Amino acid sequence: MSDSVMNLDGQEVSFEKGETVLEVARRQGTFVPTLCWDERLDPYGSCRLCVVEVEGRRMPASSCTLHAEKGMVVRTGSEKLRRMQSTLVEMVLSENPDDECPRCRDLGSCELHDLATEFKVGRNRFLGATSNASKDDSNPFLLRDYDRCISCYRCVRICDEVEADHAITMTGRGWNKGIATAFDGLLMGSECTLCGQCIYTCPTGALADKKMVHQGSIPGEVEVTRSVCPYCGTGCSINLHSRDGKMIGVTPVLDGPVNEGALCVKGQFGFDFVNSEDRLTMPLIRKEGELTSVSWDEALDYTSARFKSIRADHGPKAFYAIASGRAPGEGAYMLQKFTRAVMNSNQVDNCSRG
């Protein structure tokens, strides 16, 4: 047997050095449920849903913290494991309020309720105390409803491991557990930069995006299109959520080569400008002092005639073009081609000097 082969559900599978059993199983397309796991975070092993049976071990082990080893024999989906996982989901669900889940409303589903459906568990025999830890937090972006918190601490860990902000931490024990800023204040005024990445790792409705259009309750297909953030020069990968040709939200691309799944407040929340009421929708020409809507034909004919006459009267250097450092590159290329090949000069620059 080669150095990096293990046995997973009766199949010989190879693995990379350092890979966990969960990663190997997911790569094989094997169903292993998780709640505290996020591909961007270090393994945590708190939800225990990813348990597997390992030959030679008496107790099931959490596969997210178990490194694959040569010759290891692992079973993932036995009836006993499924019973354990189902019971765990049932217990977690019993703490969660029964009303509408904000995440299911916003994104159409959430990890917890997807698992509840998978294991066919609903309101159940463990119903009882809940944490009543909801926070009234007046900020424009994040809804904090810790009644729905299941203590996976993905929010705390993403703030620490992915954003390096350390703005929130875990407090308390048992029913008094909670997620708090330093001195338990509001997010605004704390170390929190409102990047919103805790929202997009949360597996329940404990954190929600106040700005996200409620995708769960609207008809029509939500399309997700990969693109790049239009703000600074970092070049973070983002997913654009749209429906019927209209932008409705943004999420980070988890494996974006630059951001590695992180975003800042602008990259996460700064996109309403595209749907702004005051977007320009028609070409304008100044007529009797006022900018007036005209057809494309009129605007293009007028502009080309004016450029032609200025070149004829004053020569090529009387024209100057400034390309955008914000807009897609194809426009910058075209403007330099226009300047050099049509206006016959090198009178072109972009906004890099000021």
Add this chain to the structure above:
Amino acid sequence: MLCVGTNMTECHPIIAVRVKKAVRKGAKLYVVDPRKIPLTEYATGHLPLQLGSDVALFNAMANVIIQEGLADLDYIENRTEGFEQLKTHLESFTPEYAEGVTGVPAELIRECAIAYGSAERAGIYYTLGITEHICGVANVQSLCNLALITGNLGKSSAGINPLRGQNNIQGAGDCGALPNNYPGFQSVEDPASQAKFEKAYGVPMDPVKGITKIAALDHAVDGRVKAMWICGENTLVTDPDVKHTTRALESLDFLVVQDMFLTDTAKKADVVFPAAAFTEVDGFFTNSDRRVQRLRQAAVAPGEAKPDWWIIAEVAKRMGTEVDFEYASSEEVFDELASLSPIYEGLNYDRIESGDLAWPVPDLDHPGTPVLHEDEFLNGKGKLQLLEYKPPSENPDEEYPFYLTTGRRLPTYHSNTMTGRSIGFRILVPNEWLEVHPADAEKLELEDGDWAKIRSRRGDVTTRVAITKTSPRGTMFMSFAFPEDTMTNDITNPDVDPITETPEFKVAAVEVTRVEAPVGFGAEPALRASPGRDH
């Protein structure tokens, strides 16, 4: 890591994440910035230099590195020229001399130089705090000297890394939107490049380079430039000395502005073209580390807004040109660009799908070039520069006793055209404010929340005051995100670096006086950006 003139946590937050993670893994971080920016909290040392004294500081650091025997003599021998002259030139730049100019204690300069010089890999990261000075080029060259004498160029986790302030400012230059270069930085004065583009476009090329945008605004005032086409830039708000810019734009016979919004600049135009947003087109942006990344259309442009390239091609066609401006898609535009630019030649829309490739990518099998200058520099050897310290063009005097420096704040991007229209951002930062050190506030009898008039040789603006130790004594700070209330660039300094013609946005001398709150405003404390703490 040496971070210079870069308020990364506010202006490049995700690059700051990488820096913070590296610090956590044990990397040393030195921050060189006049202000006590948030990044200083993660730093091994903070060097709070006087505005514009960078050359004195970095010359002194180079001096220490040489004196302490930390220079990489093999690298210097093989890869650089002018070391002996530099060594002599730097003799007078002692840390004690630099302390007098920069205000940074000589011991701290020594410590930072030794840390940089003895690191196996040391990277320099800078933003506009280095370039927006009358000596911007010298500032960059003084950093180059440091990297060259320590062999920190041409390997990963090292080098000199300018963090580009705008998403596609690198791409716009790559595309040839520069007065001296065709696409791919091919010189317009090089006969072979001229011949290449004459063949490609089928018309003669002008063999003389153009003027910069900054000079073009001067030429508009004196009548040599009659027509301008401005795409996606709010020039009126973002250039220094707004009065001058206004005069320039108003002097034109014909101004065309292409934008998503009727910006202050567009309001001056004779023709306004409605541009599609980045969500409404296919295309590319090139980022700070030269990654060419794909944009994909996700939404439909409002009304009759169109992609930038389409508008320009249509105007060209209607001018009766014989040059080919027929394109069926943005992909065809990209393919033409790639065919004419050696650094993009190996790229197409399929290859930029995941954004893994950094240019140069000379052919279709090339894996990209994440690290430049590994074996050799473009022009052979790295030339060490003999640089002199040159003070800013304006310095405090009796009439204008304070320095003013400008920059961005995390939730307000540039002139706020995009962030200001996004729900919630006006709650985070509702207005402009002037950062004043407590000692200066006491002298000026200013309380937090008071209003002040800030006057320079160009004009004056009025805004709220926030008392904070972020800015050092004698230096005030403002952003330029609220032009409707506070036109910060009315007072900034238009003097430029002689080579790049980049204005000295970072230094102006100002007078500050307390004024009564404008009608309708009470004396409540200044509203500040909540994300990120005050210092």
